[in-house]
Amino acid sequence: MSISESEEKNDRMQRLTAVRPRLVSFARLQLRDPAQAEDAVQEALAAAIEKDDTFSGRSGYETWVFGILKYKILDALRAQRRNGRWQPLENELDEEAIDRLFQQNGRWQEDARPSSWGDPEAAFLNERFWQVFDTCMIALPDNIARVFSLRELMGLSTEDICKETGIKENNCWVILHRARLRLRACIERGWLSEEK
Amino acid sequence: MMFKMMMCKEATRLMSKRLDAPLSFQEKLSLKLHLAMCDACTECNKQFALLHEVGPRFEMLVSEIPDEGGSSRQE
Ligand SMILES: [Zn+2]
Numbered sequence: 001m002s003i004s005e006s007e008e009k010n011d012r013m014q015r016l017t018a019v020r021p022r023l024v025s026f027a028r029l030q031l032r033d034p035a036q037a038e039d040a041v042q043e044a045l046a047a048a049i050e051k052d053d054t055f056s057g058r059s060g061y062e063t064w065v066f067g068i069l070k071y072k073i074l075d076a077l078r079a080q081r082r083n084g085r086w087q088p089l090e091n092e093l094d095e096e097a098i099d100r101l102f103q104q105n106g107r108w109q110e111d112a113r114p115s116s117w118g119d120p121e122a123a124f125l126n127e128r129f130w131q132v133f134d135t136c137m138i139a140l141p142d143n144i145a146r147v148f149s150l151r152e153l154m155g156l157s158t159e160d161i162c163k164e165t166g167i168k169e170n171n172c173w174v175i176l177h178r179a180r181l182r183l184r185a186c187i188e189r190g191w192l193s194e195e196k
Numbered sequence: 197m198m199f200k201m202m203m204c205k206e207a208t209r210l211m212s213k214r215l216d217a218p219l220s221f222q223e224k225l226s227l228k229l230h231l232a233m234c235d236a237c238t239e240c241n242k243q244f245a246l247l248h249e250v251g252p253r254f255e256m257l258v259s260e261i262p263d264e265g266g267s268s269r270q271e
Contacts, residue, residue: 022258062259098205106203114239120246124253133250151216153251158216177212184243 009052012061016045019062023069029137030073030149031080040076044069070154077146077164086165087143098178101185114184117191129191136186140179147172148179202226204237211241215248 020041027037048055048065055064080086101112108114123129137145150156150164151172158172167175202210207230210223219227231238 019258022254026254026258060259063255066255066258102203102205106205108204108236113236114243116239117243117246120242120249123246124249130257152248153254155251173213173216176216177209180212180244180247181208183247184240188243 012052012055013049015061016048016065019065020045023066025134026066026153027069027073029134029145030153031076032138032142032145036076036080040072041069044072047072073154074164077150081165086146098181101181112185115188115192117188123191129187132187132190133183135190136183139186140182144175144179144182147175148183151176202230204230204234207231207234207237208240208244211237211244215244 023041023044024037027040028034031037031040044065047068051068055061101109103109117123137149140148147161147165147167150161151158156164158169158176161167161172162169165172207227210219210227211231213219213223214227231241
């Protein structure tokens with residue numbers, strides 16, 4: 001190995017250390033179990049080091065590692081499901097939590113009416129937004145959060161989510177609707193209250 | 197065409213579904229009409245869209261970790 005190659009490799013090891021905390025928080029949102037999240041990240045980092053020479057100096061090293069982590073998370077989720085660690089997803093299909101947000105006639109309840117969050121770009125750049133998002137994800141029931149994060153964090157199609165979770169696509173839409181309504185309500189409480 | 201005005205609850209269902217699957221012509225039209233008249237749902241629609249972006253944004257955050265000592269790589 002030439003000197004510059006080994007320097008590059010060294011640089012990549014440092015980058016792994018730097019990116020680790022964010023990978024762990026991503027995995028935790030997904031797996032909802034700190035120990036399993038640590039394991040998944042550990043495995044992803046080990047795989048990245050082992051496969052280092054397949055990453056041939058292209059840009060986007062962190063994105064490449066992130067991709068590896070997504071596979072590891074899916075593996076871990078499948079194991080959770082196999083080991084019976086998931087509650088039946090059909091339990092999430094009751095309308096109650098949603099009904100509280102709306103009046104009988106289908107209009108928003110006065111205290112549930114969405115307000116403006118301001119510029120979305122500014123939200124994404126604000127560390128505080130991500131803290132609120134994290135807190136609100138943790139507060140969601142496991143099943144709802146799992147479907148939401150498969151869709152919105154992992155970017156799976158609802159068709160693929162059906163395969164991973166064994167629910168019908170229609171139920172998947174129902175759960176996602178629920179997740180989005182609950183998340184937006186929670187984020188609005190946390191986000192707007194702190195800003196003022 | 198008989199047209200019953202859609203209410204907020206149903207509108208949020210469609211604005212959520214729109215992010216996961218294509219809406220029918222009829223659904224698109226009803227949603228559009230509702231959004232044109234309802235400020236609360238318009239905000240909700242923006243917020244759902246924002247939540248739909250969190251994945252790519254998280255990924256950007258991960259890839260923008262600053263190197264210590266500054267990176268010498270310029271591609
Ligand atoms: Zn409305």
